Structure formats: C-alpha cells, structure tokens
Amino acid sequence: MASLADLTPPIALGALDGRYRPAVAGLVDHLSEPALNRTRTHVEIEWLIHLTDRQVVPGVRQFTDAEKAALRAIVTDFGAAEIAEMAETEKVTQHDVKAVEYFLKKRLAQIAPDEADAGLAELIHFCCTSEDINNLSYALMVQGAVRDVWLPRATALVEALATMASDLRDLPLLAHTHGQPATPTTMGKELAVLTRRLQRQLARIEDAEFLGKLNGATGTYGAHLAAVPGADWQDISESFVEGLGLTWNPLTTQIESHDWQAELYADMARFNRVLHNLCTDVWTYISMGYFAQVRGQGTVGSSTMPHKVNPIRFENAEANLEVSNALLDVLAATLVQSRLQRDLTDSSMQRNIGVAVGHSLLAIDNATRGLAGLDAAPEAMARDLDANWEVLGEPVQSAMRALGAQGVPGMEEPYERLKELTRGRRIGQSELVEFVKGLGLPADVEARLAAMTPQTYIGIAPELVDHLD
The missing domain is CATH 1.20.200.10 (Fumarase/aspartase (Central domain))
Structure with a gap:
C-alpha cells in the first residue's frame, strides 16, 4: 500500500488545513509558521531602523529613505523563496530566530554593499534575546x-x-x-x-x-x-x-x-x-x-x-x-x-x-x-402556546396576590388554588375563563384576565429587544 505521507503536494494532517481550509485561510497570513518568520523579519528590520534613526550607537549612520524602503520591502515581498531560504538556514543554525538574523544580514549586504557599511549588519538583532x-x-x-x-x-x-x-x-x-x-x-x-x-x-x-x-x-x-x-x-x-x-x-x-x-x-x-x-x-x-x-x-x-x-x-x-x-x-x-x-x-x-x-x-x-x-x-409556536393554557396560572395568581394585599376579600391562597387547577393536567381557555369568573374579581381585572391568551401573555418582551440598540 502506498504511503499517503509521501504524496505531493503534502496531504494535510489537520482538518483546518484540509477539509475546512477555505473558512480559515485568512489566518494563514497571521498565525502560520511562515507568518511568524515574516513578522520576526519585520520586527528585526524596524529595530535596526529605530537604532539608526535614533543614532543610539555613536558613529553609526542613518539609512537613507531608499534604503529603508528596500529593507521594508523584504517584508512586503516575503514569499515562497524567502520561506525556503530561511528553512535551509535554520537547518544549519538549528535556531529559528538566528536563521532570521542571518537571512537579514545577507539582504543588508545587498542593500548597503559599501565596505564602510559592513558594520551595520552587527546592529541586526543588537542586544536582543530571541x-x-x-x-x-x-x-x-x-x-x-x-x-x-x-x-x-x-x-x-x-x-x-x-x-x-x-x-x-x-x-x-x-x-x-x-x-x-x-x-x-x-x-x-x-x-x-x-x-x-x-x-x-x-x-x-x-x-x-x-x-x-x-x-x-x-x-x-x-x-x-x-x-x-x-x-x-x-x-x-x-x-x-x-x-x-x-x-x-x-x-x-x-x-x-x-x-x-x-x-x-x-x-x-x-x-x-x-x-x-x-x-x-x-x-x-x-x-x-x-x-x-x-x-x-x-x-x-x-x-x-x-x-x-x-x-x-x-x-x-x-x-x-x-x-x-x-x-x-x-x-x-x-x-x-x-x-x-x-x-x-x-x-x-x-x-x-x-x-x-x-x-x-x-x-x-x-x-x-x-x-x-x-x-x-x-x-408551530402558536400550536404549542394553544396547548399550554396552564401557563396563565402565573398571571392569575399574581393578580390575586396584588388584590389580596389591597384587602380585597376572597383572594386567599392564590398559588395553591391555581396549583390545584393546573398542576399535572392540561386546561384550555374555557376552564381558565370559568375559574377566573368564579373568583369574585373586580370587573376590570376579571375582564383583563379572561381576555388574556398564551399568545398575548408576553409582557414587554418586544420592547426589550430595543436594548440591542
């Protein structure tokens, strides 16, 4: 049986680089290993320019605008050739950041080839730990x-x-x-x-x-x-x-x-x-x-x-x-x-x-x-609401509690009475309305509760959505 590991192009081991790559491809520019080396290159170049712009080391010249542009182009042009070159260098250094340093020293020699500038390369990775x-x-x-x-x-x-x-x-x-x-x-x-x-x-x-x-x-x-x-x-x-x-x-x-x-x-x-x-x-x-x-x-x-x-x-x-x-x-x-x-x-x-x-x-x-x-x-939502009129036991007993607190007679034990009506069994509109009309409620309260349906018992739910604004 042929080894799948030997096929080219290489077969992805992980789902993100295989089946699901289109959904996550945007992350490759930021969180892949080549992206890490490209970003290291960016940091090293900016540190070199920072040191020379600030003239931190006495006697070291500043880069010209053209030289800075050429250095920064190393990052913007970073691609397959640079990835391969850096990988080959790392095989020798056995150290990833050192490979970036050597890679940049070669590039700097091409950008500033004068013998007088040879020492500039020593400011790459100057005083830095990896x-x-x-x-x-x-x-x-x-x-x-x-x-x-x-x-x-x-x-x-x-x-x-x-x-x-x-x-x-x-x-x-x-x-x-x-x-x-x-x-x-x-x-x-x-x-x-x-x-x-x-x-x-x-x-x-x-x-x-x-x-x-x-x-x-x-x-x-x-x-x-x-x-x-x-x-x-x-x-x-x-x-x-x-x-x-x-x-x-x-x-x-x-x-x-x-x-x-x-x-x-x-x-x-x-x-x-x-x-x-x-x-x-x-x-x-x-x-x-x-x-x-x-x-x-x-x-x-x-x-x-x-x-x-x-x-x-x-x-x-x-x-x-x-x-x-x-x-x-x-x-x-x-x-x-x-x-x-x-x-x-x-x-x-x-x-x-x-x-x-x-x-x-x-x-x-x-x-x-x-x-x-x-x-x-x-x-479908309406069917479930119509099948569960017992949920209106809550507003009825709550209204009874309020009336009882105001001294209205006949409002005793509202929770227990609604529990007896609704617990463990289904009720419909007729049973609920009959119960409400037998409570002796004030006429306005009775009318309000008798007219209530599961579809209308939603409080201020629609208005609460406005909090998203």
Whole structure:
C-alpha cells in the first residue's frame, strides 16, 4: 500500500488545513509558521531602523529613505523563496530566530554593499534575546488575526443575529424553563438575550491590549548598558514597542509575561461558550419545529432519509467551539507560567494559537451559515402556546396576590388554588375563563384576565429587544 505521507503536494494532517481550509485561510497570513518568520523579519528590520534613526550607537549612520524602503520591502515581498531560504538556514543554525538574523544580514549586504557599511549588519538583532523578537512578533500576529480576521467575522455573525432578533421581536414563543412549558416570551427577545451576551464579549475583545517588551536576556538591559552606557534604553525600548502599535511592558523576566494573551483567550473562550449556547438553543428550536431550515439549496440532509434536513451547521459549530475552547483554556492556563526567568513551554504552546482561533473561526462560519438558512415557523409556536393554557396560572395568581394585599376579600391562597387547577393536567381557555369568573374579581381585572391568551401573555418582551440598540 502506498504511503499517503509521501504524496505531493503534502496531504494535510489537520482538518483546518484540509477539509475546512477555505473558512480559515485568512489566518494563514497571521498565525502560520511562515507568518511568524515574516513578522520576526519585520520586527528585526524596524529595530535596526529605530537604532539608526535614533543614532543610539555613536558613529553609526542613518539609512537613507531608499534604503529603508528596500529593507521594508523584504517584508512586503516575503514569499515562497524567502520561506525556503530561511528553512535551509535554520537547518544549519538549528535556531529559528538566528536563521532570521542571518537571512537579514545577507539582504543588508545587498542593500548597503559599501565596505564602510559592513558594520551595520552587527546592529541586526543588537542586544536582543530571541524572546525580544518573538514576544513582539506574536503580539503583532495575534493582534492582526483578531482585528483583521476573527473580529470582522464574529461581528458580522452578531449583527446578523441582532437583525434576526429585531425581525422576530413580536413573535410569541412558549418558553421552556427546565425543559417544561413556562411563561411565554418572544423569539426575538430570546435571541436578543444571546445577542447582547455576545456583544459584551466582543466589546472586551475589541478593547484587548497587546503587550510587548524589548529589554534583554533577563529584562535588565544589561547588555544594552554594557554596549552603550550613555543611552536612555528604557525610552528607546518604549518608543520602539509603541511604534509597532503595541503597549510597552516595562517590567519582565526574559519573557513578556503573556498575561494579556491569557486575558484575550479567556474572553474569546467566553464568546465561544455563549455562541455554543446559541447553537444548542437554535438546534432545540429546530427540533421543536419552531424554525424550518431553508430547503432547495442543493444540500443532502440525510444519506438515507430524504425528508430530513439535519441542523449540521450548528452541530459542526458546537464541535469546533469545544475544540477551540480546549486549546484556548490550556493556552490561557499555561502561558502565564514560566519557571524563574525563562523556560520554553510557551514557545511550543504559542504555535497552537492559530489552531485555537481557527476552530473558533470555523464555528463562527458554520453558525452564520446556519442562521442564514432558517425560517421562523409561527404556526408551530402558536400550536404549542394553544396547548399550554396552564401557563396563565402565573398571571392569575399574581393578580390575586396584588388584590389580596389591597384587602380585597376572597383572594386567599392564590398559588395553591391555581396549583390545584393546573398542576399535572392540561386546561384550555374555557376552564381558565370559568375559574377566573368564579373568583369574585373586580370587573376590570376579571375582564383583563379572561381576555388574556398564551399568545398575548408576553409582557414587554418586544420592547426589550430595543436594548440591542
């Protein structure tokens, strides 16, 4: 039997790079291994330009505008050839960041070939430990992935859900607390609850901080001061990190502490969990007949039962949200730990960020497509409401309580009397109206309660949807 591992192009081992790649391809520019090397290249080049622009090392010239443009073009033109070259270099160095350094030294020799400029190459990776480059690179990569890819897709999902909630704001729905018939609401209000929960998590993620540091092997600027004792290294570091669009962390060990990552992943995991709740609720509403899945899209619902359209979008989303959260949780728990001044557990762990975000993105894609394929079924909701007049026991006994508190006679034990009428058996409109008319209620209260139906007993549910605005 031929080995599938030997086939070219290589066959993906993971589902994200195989079956589901179209849904997550946007993350490759941010969270893949080549993206990491490209971002490292960007950070190294900007550090070199920063050092020379600030003339930190005495006697070192500044780059011309043309030379800066040529250096930055290394990043913008970074592609297959550069990926392959860097991989070959790493086979020799056995060190990924050192391979980036050597790669750039070769490029700099082409951009500034004069013998007088030969020393400029020594300012590549100047006074840096690998983590100075890596922490900034990961911060930029995660920032880009979240802001440019994940947030737009998550926001579009929540906006679609908000529109759906608004459209269905007035549609009466029998609630099911503990899985049992309960006080009616509206479908729009229930979707609005989930929408608002998701909106809160999006707001937290949108406000996330992305921290970075550049302060040497143990965070003391030891090598920096030894090399150039007269420089204000804290100011140089802060201006560089903030110039990259990150928040400067002034106090670290060899590594940036990754607490910001743990905070971000916890918020993303919470978004995932609320979305999971949405998927299970919508799945249940579909099973109850409250939503019909749009047909005629060429899909096969079941391989053997032609009548079925399975809610696979929501089931797929559930599974991928669970995978994403397993990874986000372990990332958040592990990345905040580091033995003494440094260990390398974070290096391996951070290479899974793309997988964690990818499964969340795939779930968002499936949930978005699932929602777009739904039609509300008011007739099914109305049937369940008509079959459960006993839910009106709540407003009747509540009105009796209010009257009893005002001294109206005959209102004793309202809960117990409604329990006797409704517990464990079905009642219809006639039984309820007969009961109401036998209570001796004031005429206006009797008329109001006798006219009430499960469809109209929805409180201010439609108005509550307005809180989404």
